[in-house]
Amino acid sequence: MDIEKVNSMDFGEFVDVFGNVIEKCPLIAAAVWSQRPFSDLEDLENHFFAFMDALPRSGQEGILRCHPDLAGRDLQRGTLTAESQREQSQAGLTSLDADDRQRLQRLNAQYRQRFGFPFVLAARLSDRAAVPRELARRLHCQPESELRTALGEVKKIGHLRLADLLGADPAGME
Numbered sequence: 806m807d808i809e810k811v812n813s814m815d816f817g818e819f820v821d822v823f824g825n826v827i828e829k830c831p832l833i834a835a836a837v838w839s840q841r842p843f844s845d846l847e848d849l850e851n852h853f854f855a856f857m858d859a860l861p862r863s864g865q866e867g868i869l870r871c872h873p874d875l876a877g878r879d880l881q882r883g884t885l886t887a888e889s890q891r892e893q894s895q896a897g898l899t900s901l902d903a904d905d906r907q908r909l910q911r912l913n914a915q916y917r918q919r920f921g922f923p924f925v926l927a928a929r930l931s932d933r934a935a936v937p938r939e940l941a942r943r944l945h946c947q948p949e950s951e952l953r954t955a956l957g958e959v960k961k962i963g964h965l966r967l968a969d970l971l972g973a974d975p976a977g978m979e
């Protein structure tokens with residue numbers, strides 16, 4: 806898909822295509838649509854991220870709270886979005902044994918208790934061994950810096966999802 810096609814989309818089509826670039830936050834695509842035309846794919850991506858950066862802390866935490874836990878209830882119930890399902894299975898989180906899954910759920914609960922939002926990480930850039938290690942490490946970070954780290958992970962997820970949608974090479978979208 807090229808940028809001319811993106812710029813020609815009406816509102817409904819744009820939100821249908823880009824509504825889940827940021828997990829369960831179609832509002833962001835709905836807002837970014839009005840800023841077309843986009844000069845290129847990177848410009849489109851930057852508008853998504855600029856919207857996130859301009860939100861008050863409550864809005865940024867709200868974005869994080871829209872993310873399903875890694876190897877959490879939604880994965881067990883099969884209620885993940887298609888994108889999340891693919892990402893979590895690529896990281897090997899759909900085939901954890903009971904002990905590993907329970908450990909991850911315990912760490913997720915501790916993290917959520919400490920920060921008030923779920924642990925978010927770009928699963929496609931990680932794997933089943935690294936996820937709990939990274940979660941345990943970030944559990945000890947300060948809230949301010951952890952909010953920034955978590956939003957950075959949302960942006961990595963968004964970057965990869967946009968690259969998929971636009972048929973661009975993820976590296977090429979830097």
Ligand SMILES: NC(=O)NC1=NC(=O)NC1=O
Pocket residue numbers: 872873874875888889890892893923924925926927928929962
């Ligand atoms: N809590 C999360 O990090 N969730 C997720 N990360 C991904 O890459 N996909 C998800 O669903």
